[in-house]
Amino acid sequence: MIQINNRAMRIVPYTVVWFAAKPNLWGCLLKYYKQSKSSEAVPGYRKEDFFTKIIDITVPVPDIEANFDKNTSYEIRRAIKDGVSTVMGTGIKAFIDFYNAFAVTKGLKKINKEFYKYKPHLFITKAVYQDQDIVMHAYIRDHSSQRVRLLHSASLFRNENDSQLRAVTGRANRLLHFEDIRFFKQLGFKIYDLGGYAYNTSDTELLKINKFKDSFGGSLLQETDYLPMSLTLLSFFKKKFRFMKDLISSFISFIHKVFSYDKWNIGYISQSPENLIHTQQLNGKINWLSEDKVDYTADPFTANINGRLHLYYEELNFWKGKGEIMMTDDMHFKNKKKVNGIMEDEIHLSYPHMFTDSNRLYCIPETGRAKQVALYQIDMNNPYKFEKIRVLLEGQAFVDSSIIHYNNKYWLFTSVSGEHGVLYLFYADTLDAPFKAHKQNPINVASNVSRSAGRLFVVGQKLYMPSQNPKRCYGGSVMINEITTITETDFQYHTAFELLPQAPYDEGLHTINFEDGLLIVDGKRKVLSAMGPFKKVIRKLKSLNNPN
Template sequence: MWTIGIAYQPIHAFLDPKSSPRIYWLPMKRKDIFAADPFGAVVDGRLCILCEKFDFRKDKGIIAALEFDSRSLLPGFYAVLDFPSHISYPYLIEHEGNHYMIPETSADMEVALFKAERFPNRWEKAGVLIEGVAAVDSTVFKYNGRWWMMFTDGASGPNNLLHIWHAPDLLGPWEAHAANPVKDDIFSSRPGGTPFEYDGALYRPAQDCSRTYGGAIVLNRVLTLTPTEFAEEKATVIRPQKDSPCPDGLHTLSSVGGITLIDGKRCQFNSIALKVALIQKAASLINGRRRAGQSTVSAHPANG
């Protein structure tokens, strides 16, 4: 189970391995859903968080919103974007006075950009940035006068191979990096939050999936980023605190001004998830037998 945490410190505070920013974890009382992949913005004095809301009964995620006022959680945890397919990782961008979102839509084989008509609950599709790619956790930012997009490719494994695309403008045209895939490393390739600049350097949060999915967050220091070259090194690793409510994993770290959002994992038995998995397995077996039966009938037509 995943849940969301809030640290009332800037994201660069996590660079110090001796520092341990205090995280306020949101309670998740229901066993049929979890919340992960938090990104946020402050609008009219309220902290608005967009996140993945995963429903075990439906076996899919949607994008939902939470709102805070003076550090108090306002009632409601409501849907803002729901597709027939699974969506997650609602990456937020503020550009020219507008809020944009790039949710992960790898199942639809596209990277789509949505513009807020009324933040945080009304969105319109502004365009498709890339087509024909199962981009996982697309992360977009402007650096050195150019727009950059980083993601892993679900078709070749979501945790290992880092791809970069770049463009002169947020809406494109986008083109692939000359050295794609630029990195092959299960420890620190898959994007995991908001890139940020601090003390003259660019840092990129990534997921360490070497032992488990979303086991820890690695802050990479980017050394070179051009349309033809890329290099980065590990600056620090943020591991889950074993005495916290979420001791088993972390996989998103995002910045909202002087506030940092994070998510955490707690491994526990979930009867609802088990029931859904068993139903899916049974359906798969039944469909497989039906297909096998149809093949047998077509291979041995009746005499007549």
Template sequence: MQVSLRLDSDCLRAFHLLLLRRLAALANVEVSVDARPRGSGVPGSIAALFQLETVIHGLPADGLAKRLPLSALAPYRTQPRAAPDLVLDLCGDARQEATRVWRVTYDGAAGEAALLASILDGRTPLARVEENGAVVAEGRLGTEYGGIALAAFQDMLARTASLILAAVTGAARGALPVLPEPDDRPAPSLPSAGKLGVRAGKALARRIVQKIYHLCYNAPHWKVGWRETDGRDLFDLRAHPASGWQELPDDGSRFYADPFPILYQGQVTLFVEDYIHRLGRAIISAVPFGPSGPIGRPEPVLDLPYHLSYPFVFERDGEVWMVPESCANRTVDLYRATAFPGGWVKEATLLSDIVASDATLVEHGGMWWLFATVRDGEGTARDGGGAFSDELHLWSAPDFRGPWTPHPKNPVLIDIASARPAGRMVERDGQLLRPVQDCRRSYGGALGIARVTHLDLNGMDQLVETILTPGALWSGRKLHTLNEAGGLEFIDGSAIAPRWKQKRRP
């Protein structure tokens, strides 16, 4: 297949070379480039804002948004061998032609100026690949760096490449899950140079305030909430319980997050991410629970040289297993407890050379499935990454030990509002209910409950039925994990932790 990538040469970026390299690597695809000035560039004030953000936030200057000279396209053909079968238009050229043309739009408008306008407006851009107005593929793009335009721009460029690649290979989905919170605001427009100057000033002031805040407070700081379900959990209630939540106490020098309880040998034991502020990384700790709450405090059970979180624990074959998040090690590993709740030994590496977040296993339809969000479309971070929370990949296996096979339609979903796992899946009325993270406003900002309506080797579909947000009944500023065991239910969210109030732990 002959594919021509149409670019605005005035806006040639490292992102375009990434996309060209990935397209050229596809079997039976020959790529050419149509690059010429088209007047769709962005104001110079945007470049000035990017430069300022690079200095203020210490961002690398060689990311996907880096401007490149036209000579960088030299390795690629400027004329196809024959008339292209498909034109990928990234600049919004309005010409009429007989060739199939796919246009990439953000919130209904084409070109990188439209993407930047959405970012500067604080929106979650809806990216689409369209052909004659029909949607070929779409995704809600996201970032963990809200408020930093350059970082968000680079994350969303990386995910745009994933979306285009999925559309070309036929793996992309044509429609996203409908959310309970419709977004019908008008499409944004780029602010004037004066307004960008004001924004830059605010960004500098915000950075100074952040520095002062971090001197006075441990941030981020999460906390775990728990309650007795009395027979009805959040999957039933779809709202915070009227009784509210009790909190798992911490000493301020560390926080607890990602609560995973398990009922084993008649005892509920809670596993948590135990983040130690002075180390800047987390270990896995555990604490037994009774009807009145924790029996003691969480004690370390798994400590490795890299950051650990999301301790997905489950019982199988009379033993307890754990798949903790270890994306800092670029692996997904399986551990077995030899002296529960400790004595963890690594039994297998399920996935390697991958930046995968919150791996969640479930047995369904006679096979095992592994859900995780992946930082970029190739399963590695070599080509620029992207967000951690908006691209869902699946793997299947005959046994939880493996071997695990990537889903042929990966990524099965690009959606910052419902891709990232948020706890164990449960089965109700023969269907899977899946806790998901809604990160549209910020990482871990809200908790969604999605019903998986289709899951097999042909794809995965889900319906987001409920979105739970923090409020009067949960004082945390965020909400991003949900798990239950033995009649006890757990959530987590962020908290304010003054440094002067933290207690010294022996």
């Protein structure tokens, strides 16, 4: 039996009791029994059936494997041939980070610090492929009943458009289950619990999970969850007051929807690309610039010109309804100046992608309405002056274009306004040469990968691409994606981790760039104002006349 202390709604203390023979009548105010062997009705508890799939691991390993279906046995052997290895025992924090990255791609709830309460009973295993963790399992162990139960399972590459890599991951998951069974058997456990079974369901996703668990043989076991009276009463009162809560919430949402608008700002922290990839998070508190009076100061790009850091960014005022490219050389908006030489004034400008090549500084600003991607050179003696060199692409409303020289080619990543879940890739041998379309264009990717969120960068010879994550809201967060294959005919990637916005600009983050040991970011917050409705209407009218 396992007992975990917890709190309901952060107020009422109670204990979760796993695998008890029968609930204690006097525990109806304090204890929540999960997977109890009893099926009797007990006063003070609400009884719920729970089904799971278990495997008897007291029998010899060949007998256990004999109950696997043929495909599972084959997949296990294939995983070994693929070079997949397994590790019995790894850290809790590593699992939490791994699982939460998986949860982002699957739209699941993340694990929080409450997970550490299971620490005395936890055991975590993993499968490794090409020096990278691709599958992890977290178990709780009950030594009194000699039972081990799968609590969480996670795998990466779910956004990966490489079918071969997805297949390896699936095989690795089966191999890891098999090795886990052998390991726990050696430790003297008798029951391997696959962590639940969706009994009598028509849900297609749950049926797929059932089929996976069925492939290991075993038997279906019916147990009982007993929800205590205290939690039942809390649930009752919560429902009773839900109407009032929803009413208040709806009113607050209405106020925010009508009277709030987005305010973007720019900030920086001391962090290198290597540190970001290693830690997979922002390195401390962001230093935010003093806010400008305009509504948007976003899309920050930087360049070191004559030993001085120059910041280029998009400025947008709702009353104007179009973006402009601004520059400051002292990280203060009061000394900003508008760059000149970029197309006509009526064009909406944003995302001033800066890069250097052969000691020359270039910019590719977003000019979607002009339906072209143009290359500009910056005058190093007059950094506000842009000179148009050539048009790289034309014919579509390209947005957020980013370029990098990698593996002896120039790779141009871009998206088309209004097209979601697709990425366009072009390449050339030199900046002067025509850019050719990638064979796979348009490349199908996840919706949080298709739009660039800053310069691509290289760490340890691996290429990384920041992308915007719009799942929660526009510019909600940034995904860091590793480009695993990039050739003239093939493109593969996987999402490594997510960067979340930071207070007080915790409503959004959609651009990151590195320069001189600094990580430059933008951030969004909500501003409540009586002018909010007017700004939104004007912005909408302007956008209809000047779409990207």
